Amino acid sequence: MDVLIVDDDAVTRFALCSALEEWGFIPVVAENADQALEKLATETTPHLLIIDWSMPGMSGPDLCKHIREREDGQFFYILMLTGKEGNEAIIEAMEAGADDFLSKPFDHRVLKVRIAAGSRIVRLEQTLNQLASRDALTQCWNRRMIDELFANSIAESTRKHSIFSLMVIDIDHFKAVNDTYGHAAGDNALKHVVNILNINLREYDQVGRYGGEEFVVLLPATDQNEAWGVAERIRSAIQFQPTILGDDRKIDLTVSIGIAEFDRNRDANQSAFFERADKALYTAKQTGRNRIVSSD
Amino acid sequence: MIIDHHRVNEITRNNSKLLKSISQLFLNELPDMIKAVDTAYQQNDRQSIAKAIHRLKSALGNFVNSEYYKEFSQLEASASGMTAPVIHLNEWLSQWEKAKLDLETLVVDLKEMAGI
Numbered sequence: 419m420d421v422l423i424v425d426d427d428a429v430t431r432f433a434l435c436s437a438l439e440e441w442g443f444i445p446v447v448a449e450n451a452d453q454a455l456e457k458l459a460t461e462t463t464p465h466l467l468i469i470d471w472s473m474p475g476m477s478g479p480d481l482c483k484h485i486r487e488r489e490d491g492q493f494f495y496i497l498m499l500t501g502k503e504g505n506e507a508i509i510e511a512m513e514a515g516a517d518d519f520l521s522k523p524f525d526h527r528v529l530k531v532r533i534a535a536g537s538r539i540v541r542l543e544q545t546l547n548q549l550a551s552r553d554a555l556t557q558c559w560n561r562r563m564i565d566e567l568f569a570n571s572i573a574e575s576t577r578k579h580s581i582f583s584l585m586v587i588d589i590d591h592f593k594a595v596n597d598t599y600g601h602a603a604g605d606n607a608l609k610h611v612v613n614i615l616n617i618n619l620r621e622y623d624q625v626g627r628y629g630g631e632e633f634v635v636l637l638p639a640t641d642q643n644e645a646w647g648v649a650e651r652i653r654s655a656i657q658f659q660p661t662i663l664g665d666d667r668k669i670d671l672t673v674s675i676g677i678a679e680f681d682r683n684r685d686a687n688q689s690a691f692f693e694r695a696d697k698a699l700y701t702a703k704q705t706g707r708n709r710i711v712s713s714d
Numbered sequence: 715m716i717i718d719h720h721r722v723n724e725i726t727r728n729n730s731k732l733l734k735s736i737s738q739l740f741l742n743e744l745p746d747m748i749k750a751v752d753t754a755y756q757q758n759d760r761q762s763i764a765k766a767i768h769r770l771k772s773a774l775g776n777f778v779n780s781e782y783y784k785e786f787s788q789l790e791a792s793a794s795g796m797t798a799p800v801i802h803l804n805e806w807l808s809q810w811e812k813a814k815l816d817l818e819t820l821v822v823d824l825k826e827m828a829g830i
Contacts, residue, residue, distance in 0.1 A: 429740045429773040433725050436732055472768050501771055501787070523775030523783055526724050 420464035451476035471500035479514035564626020672708035
């Protein structure tokens with residue numbers, strides 16, 4: 419786990435770095451609050467922070483307040499280090515948003531157990547976040563999360579004037595799968611489909627389970643023609659790679675796919691854009707299934 | 715003895731290479747930290763003196779015994795003029811000069827301990 423150390427004193431930073439490495443953490447260092455905020459703005463931001471109270475520029479408590487005002491919902495566990503003593507300092511640090519407090523010069527054994535406690539809380543929060551955002555069966559994004567990512571993609575595409583396509587995928591005759599093979603086999607089939615999606619999509623594409631057998635794929639920096647190519651790869655992979663059940667039985671599946679490319683002049687909002695892809699999916703279903711239809 | 719051998723060994727986990735690195739880093743930083751205190755004193759700026767002492771105290775915390783660390787806490791508090799009794803900066807200077815002499819002893823001890 420990465421740990422961000424924010425301290426203007428090079429000797430303390432060095433001592434903390436070597437201790438954290440010894441305890442199995444990966445230290446990331448900042449000499450002041452501005453550097454810390456830069457590190458916290460990256461996608462791989464550490465979530466366990468050790469912040470010194472007194473620094474040139476923004477102080478430790480002010481940095482804490484700044485971090486707690488973030489609106490992206492990310493959790494950060496903050497351990498405040500300070501040469502100050504007494505209850506008033508503890509109250510001020512924790513009112514500013516620190517989770518824990520340690521006076522300098524600190525006993526390294528105490529720091530070790532405090533960091534261990536902080537890392538347990540960060541891991542727990544990450545697990546809760548995982549449970550709240552992933553579909554329990556397939557481990558792709560759940561509807562709440564894919565909706566959030568969808569909204570972010572539209573906002574980014576609008577801001578950067580970049581292209582962005584959407585794919586809505588529905589497994590054909592899935593009710594018959596459950597009726598014929600049972601729900602456990604149906605669950606295996608859903609997991610198999612998501613596995614094929616993951617293999618055939620790019621790292622930056624996002625997959626979410628939207629309903630029972632319906633999936634949404636967000637394709638950033640992708641126009642409708644490229645999206646068609648991706649969709650065809652998925653469609654054929656699902657058709658020619660059946661789900662293998664434990665007792666040597668197999669389930670042949672096909673999918674219907676609707677595609678739409680985001681058009682700022684046409685799509686007033688997220689719902690309108692989704693509706694175009696969903697209508698294309700409906701047309702694919704109506705015209706025989708196991709096919710891809712692009713929105714006009 | 716100002717140096718806290720137990721603490722330094724704990725921080726460096728008896729690793730001589732690590733001890734040498736952290737000691738050298740401190741010895742490199744020390745002249746600038748002392749100069750920052752002296753400059754702030756010359757400017758008669760109590761808050762800057764307190765901040766400079768605080769920074770030095772923070773680095774010292776890795777090496778020195780609690781008595782010497784407390785002396786620096788006292789130096790910081792009296793420099794700020796925020797705690798009673800408020801002493802004149804001339805009086806504060808004599809305390810700082812004594813602390814600087816002790817720092818020279820610390821440097822010798824640390825060099826010896828780290829084999830520098």
